[in-house]
Amino acid sequence: MELLRINNLKTYFNISSGTVKAVDDVSLTLDYGESLGLVGESGCGKTTTALSITQLLPSEGSIVSGEILLEGKNIVNLSDTEIKKVRWKEVSMIFQGAMNALNPVMRIGDQIAEAIILHEKLSYKDAIKRVEELFQLVELEPKRISNYPHEFSGGMKQRAMIAMALACNPKLIIGDEPTTALDVMVQAQILNLLDKLRKELNMGIILITHDLSILGETCDKIAVMYAGKIVETGYVEDIYNNNKHPYTYKLLSSFPNIHKERVMPDAIEGIPPDLINPPSGCRFHPRCPYAKDICGKEEPRMELANEGHYYACHFGGVYNEK
Amino acid sequence: MKKQYVLKKVLQSLVTIFFVIVFNYFLFRIMPGNPLAMIMRNPRASAEAIERTKELFGLGRPWYMQFFIYLGNLLEGDLGLSFIHKRPVIEVIWSRIMPTIIMVGLAQILSIVVGILMGVISAWKRGTKIDVIALSFSLVTYSVPTFWLGIILISVFSIGLRLFPTSGMLTPGRTFYDTVSMLKDYASHLFLPVLTLSLVLIGEYALTMRNTLLDVLTEDYMTTAKAKGFDDNYIIKKHAVPNAMLPMITLIAINMGLIIGGTIQVETIFSWPGLGRLMYEALNGRDYPLLQGIFLLITISVILANLIADITYSYLDPRVKS
Ligand SMILES: Nc1ncnc2c1ncn2[C@@H]1O[C@H](COP(=O)(O)OP(=O)(O)OP(=O)(O)O)[C@@H](O)[C@H]1O
Ligand code: SF4
Numbered sequence: 001m002e003l004l005r006i007n008n009l010k011t012y013f014n015i016s017s018g019t020v021k022a023v024d025d026v027s028l029t030l031d032y033g034e035s036l037g038l039v040g041e042s043g044c045g046k047t048t049t050a051l052s053i054t055q056l057l058p059s060e061g062s063i064v065s066g067e068i069l070l071e072g073k074n075i076v077n078l079s080d081t082e083i084k085k086v087r088w089k090e091v092s093m094i095f096q097g098a099m100n101a102l103n104p105v106m107r108i109g110d111q112i113a114e115a116i117i118l119h120e121k122l123s124y125k126d127a128i129k130r131v132e133e134l135f136q137l138v139e140l141e142p143k144r145i146s147n148y149p150h151e152f153s154g155g156m157k158q159r160a161m162i163a164m165a166l167a168c169n170p171k172l173i174i175g176d177e178p179t180t181a182l183d184v185m186v187q188a189q190i191l192n193l194l195d196k197l198r199k200e201l202n203m204g205i206i207l208i209t210h211d212l213s214i215l216g217e218t219c220d221k222i223a224v225m226y227a228g229k230i231v232e233t234g235y236v237e238d239i240y241n242n243n244k245h246p247y248t249y250k251l252l253s254s255f256p257n258i259h260k261e262r263v264m265p266d267a268i269e270g271i272p273p274d275l276i277n278p279p280s281g282c283r284f285h286p287r288c289p290y291a292k293d294i295c296g297k298e299e300p301r302m303e304l305a306n307e308g309h310y311y312a313c314h315f316g317g318v319y320n321e322k
Numbered sequence: 323m324k325k326q327y328v329l330k331k332v333l334q335s336l337v338t339i340f341f342v343i344v345f346n347y348f349l350f351r352i353m354p355g356n357p358l359a360m361i362m363r364n365p366r367a368s369a370e371a372i373e374r375t376k377e378l379f380g381l382g383r384p385w386y387m388q389f390f391i392y393l394g395n396l397l398e399g400d401l402g403l404s405f406i407h408k409r410p411v412i413e414v415i416w417s418r419i420m421p422t423i424i425m426v427g428l429a430q431i432l433s434i435v436v437g438i439l440m441g442v443i444s445a446w447k448r449g450t451k452i453d454v455i456a457l458s459f460s461l462v463t464y465s466v467p468t469f470w471l472g473i474i475l476i477s478v479f480s481i482g483l484r485l486f487p488t489s490g491m492l493t494p495g496r497t498f499y500d501t502v503s504m505l506k507d508y509a510s511h512l513f514l515p516v517l518t519l520s521l522v523l524i525g526e527y528a529l530t531m532r533n534t535l536l537d538v539l540t541e542d543y544m545t546t547a548k549a550k551g552f553d554d555n556y557i558i559k560k561h562a563v564p565n566a567m568l569p570m571i572t573l574i575a576i577n578m579g580l581i582i583g584g585t586i587q588v589e590t591i592f593s594w595p596g597l598g599r600l601m602y603e604a605l606n607g608r609d610y611p612l613l614q615g616i617f618l619l620i621t622i623s624v625i626l627a628n629l630i631a632d633i634t635y636s637y638l639d640p641r642v643k644s
């Protein structure tokens with residue numbers, strides 16, 4: 001059985017200047033033990049997609065339509081009490097712990113223990129014991145559970161965030177830019193740790209980032225998002241070496257790649273579109289160097305490139321033609 | 323570590339108090355008005371009488387001698403003789419300190435509890451009717467001048483409804499046969515001054531609490547807490563309020579210190595025989611030793627209040643470095 005399947009999800013924000021179509025018809029699937037990278041420029045709707053899963057949207061935001069099937073069960077319409085049981089117990093999150101995701105005036109151990117007490121109904125003492133085990137798992141000294149967040153380095157905070165995410169043995173972990181603001185070495189350590197834990201514990205992981213280059217080693221699949229839509233999705237191989245969508249192509253070449261010959265990173269021209277009035281047809285057409293007439297008129301459908309590899313472009317792979 | 327911090331703060335406070343004493347002393351030397359004339363209150367006093375008075379109050383010696391004598395006496399708790407009361411300043415102050423402490427203490431406790439509660443509810447129910455009502459109430463009471471508020475309350479409750487006496491601490495000329503009836507009389511005199519002071523403070527506390535809490539609610543760790551599956555009540559109580567209390571502690575402490583002197587208006591309107599009124603009387607009579615004594619008490623209470631705030635803060639906020 002699939003762990004997660006999102007079908008045609010639409011999540012909009014109603015604000016005074018209009019309706020922001022932050023997530024507009026997004027579909028994706030994830031299996032147990034599998035890891036999916038969700039990439040795209042800032043503001044394309046990655047966080048909104050993640051927050052929709054356990055209904056953590058701010059008050060302006062709401063899921064307009066679509067299904068979110070967790071182990072086959074639709075959780076979009078769960079009541080307030082029901083979704084609270086799904087949160088952390090089934091789906092936990094790793095926020096940017098390096099920033100401000102940990103409460104500064106509460107001991108880190110207690111912040112993890114409180115979730116265990118809530119969902120597993122353990123006593124405080126047993127919960128703390130579990131926190132110590134979790135600290136070992138993420139390679140932190142168990143005695144540091146009584147520290148406050150400011151006593152941890154960025155990398156340590158991120159490890160603590162991971163320990164927190166693992167606290168109730170969730171089936172799915174969503175990491176929203178879990179390594180942003182960490183230096184490259186620490187970033188690699190954290191990603192390796194996550195990778196190891198995922199395989200050991202057979203969890204599904206969604207890794208959100210705007211940096212495609214870090215996903216190669218840690219993900220099985222990648223979904224590329226642009227202006228509220230997924231424009232290409234497939235296995236890492238497909239996306240890295242056989243991509244079909246001009247946006248994926250541009251995004252890849254906008255990051256220096258250490259495995260290939262050195263090329264100057266090539267920034268994508270123009271700015272991401274306004275999601276209140278997104279461009280007609282293909283949302284990428286105002287910035288796409290390969291756009292033709294049809295691109296502004298007709299929205300491209302998802303095409304199958306090969307098994308598990310889809311793209312939404314009228315002229316898939318056009319940039320490879322000489 | 324915490325001990326060192328506390329010790330450092332205590333020493334700092336002592337140094338500050340010393341400078342305050344020095345400053346306080348010389349400030350009163352350069353103030354206008356001839357104290358001798360004020361004591362005598364008799365333009366035709368004989369030269370001999372003037373000499374004797376000078377001697378009695380130590381006004382004849384050079385200023386530096388006067389200062390050292392003042393310091394020495396201060397250490398023994400001797401603040402000099404009050405010009406108008408013809409009694410030791412310390413005795414005069416002592417006899418007036420309790421009414422102020424009782425009034426201010428009650429008003430503080432009342433306004434801290436009500437103000438914080440109102441602020442929390444306001445922030446949590448932001449934009450609803452409750453918030454609008456609480457916010458307007460706070461804004462009005464906070465910005466209305468104290469004496470005006472006092473007069474309004476007197477005209478409504480004392481003159482209009484005849485519920486409470488207008489002034490004093492006990493009904494003059496009345497004999498009390500038991501403690502209960504005396505306490506009742508005391509309480510009915512206390513009610514309006516406490517209400518006036520509380521109303522002003524409640525507004526300030528509620529507004530500050532609301533603002534800091536609104537800030538805290540947008541912090542990342544609030545999303546973390548929600549993602550963990552906790553309900554709103556728990557999140558507010560365990561995560562939001564402890565963080566929002568930090569600025570409140572400082573505000574409360576500052577008010578504690580300032581208010582001993584800041585009750586002049588309330589005590590004058592209600593003829594409440596406390597320190598504020600005493601200061602007013604001393605000011606009118608150019609009673610330098612008494613004024614000096616009161617000023618000293620006020621500054622020391624401000625410094626002590628700040629010391630208490632620093633220490634409390636260091637226990638509530640783990641980020642305070644030792
Ligand atoms: N509370 C909100 N009210 C209105 N619009 C919002 C709100 N939150 C997000 N949006 C809009 O929704 C769109 C998607 O935002 P989202 O945070 O999901 O992007 P993202 O891909 O996570 O970006 P980033 O990489 O910067 O984190 C953006 O255009 C953003 O302006
Ligand atoms: S559909 Fe047209 S505009 Fe859109 S990506 Fe493909 S070529 Fe570019």
Ligand SMILES: [Mg+2]
Nearest residue numbers: 046047048176
């Ligand atoms: Mg985001």
